[in-house]
Amino acid sequence: MFFDLVKKPIITEKTTRLMEQKQYVFDVDVKLNKYQIKKILENYYGITVDSIRTYKKKKFKRAILSFKEAIPIFEQ
Structure with missing residues (x-):
């Protein structure tokens, strides 16, 4: 379900x-x-x-998130 809603990191x-x-x-x-x-x-x-900021273009939406600590984005 996670990858249906949050498609991919940029x-x-x-x-x-x-x-x-x-x-x-x-x-x-x-x-x-x-x-x-x-x-x-x-x-x-x-x-x-x-914090979270979002912006929307014609066919997609992107979210910029600030976390308290680094996340293991390349390990998962």
């Missing part, structure tokens, strides 16, 4: 710089709100989310 040069600041970018389902995205990712990684 790995680019810009997002790699954000990862150094414990901020991660994910493609998410367009129907999710910030509260739902936060709860899904907190349950999956077991780490508290500090």
